[in-house]
Amino acid sequence: MTTTRSRAILATASRLFAEKGYSHTTTAEIAREAGVAEGTLYHHFGSKDGIFLTLFDETMEGYLAGIEAIIALGTTGRETLSAFARFHFDYVSRLKEQHLILLRDFPVHLTVAHFAVGSPQREKLDRITELFSRILARGKADGTLHLPFPARETAEMLRGSFYGNTRLKMLGLIRTPLPRLARMMEAYWLKALAPPT
Numbered sequence: 001m002t003t004t005r006s007r008a009i010l011a012t013a014s015r016l017f018a019e020k021g022y023s024h025t026t027t028a029e030i031a032r033e034a035g036v037a038e039g040t041l042y043h044h045f046g047s048k049d050g051i052f053l054t055l056f057d058e059t060m061e062g063y064l065a066g067i068e069a070i071i072a073l074g075t076t077g078r079e080t081l082s083a084f085a086r087f088h089f090d091y092v093s094r095l096k097e098q099h100l101i102l103l104r105d106f107p108v109h110l111t112v113a114h115f116a117v118g119s120p121q122r123e124k125l126d127r128i129t130e131l132f133s134r135i136l137a138r139g140k141a142d143g144t145l146h147l148p149f150p151a152r153e154t155a156e157m158l159r160g161s162f163y164g165n166t167r168l169k170m171l172g173l174i175r176t177p178l179p180r181l182a183r184m185m186e187a188y189w190l191k192a193l194a195p196p197t
Contacts, residue, residue: 077139
């Protein structure tokens with residue numbers, strides 16, 4: 001599905017979804033602006049939902065690959081957590097359009113259909129928590145992080161904090177620039193999880 005036409009459809013859909021919102025964008029508009037027949041769009045993606053899910057999958061696959069690369073560096077848990085916080089906001093900065101769409105427009109009917117336990121999309125989200133848990137467990141094991149709660153529960157709570165901040169930023173409800181927000185989140189996480197002195 002990485003043909004020139006499919007890439008043009010995805011790029012156009014991403015732009016239109018970001019500008020107009022998912023529900024206010026039609027497949028006819030996407031096809032027209034991408035310079036393809038509407039039938040070509042359906043051939044590659046099946047539906048507007050198929051385009052949305054492809055954008056989700058591609059965004060999450062890049063995100064997961066970035067986290068896995070950070071973990072593979074083998075640094076301490078604290079250093080890995082720092083790198084993860086910076087990576088998260090850098091990735092969001094580079095893919096603002098996609099994150100805006102995912103955090104603002106995710107259709108409820110897709111959430112029900114595609115986020116059931118065991119679905120490919122749910123597995124990607126669960127993998128983020130699993131990787132986050134590994135970072136925290138590494139820090140606990142090497143003594144660079146103090147976890148008063150289990151690693152997975154802490155990972156879920158911290159994931160919620162960056163998801164919430166990212167969503168509010170994408171919606172324009174937080175004015176702090178993303179690089180500064182990243183430094184603030186990193187500082188708070190590291191302070192909250194610092195080993196007792």
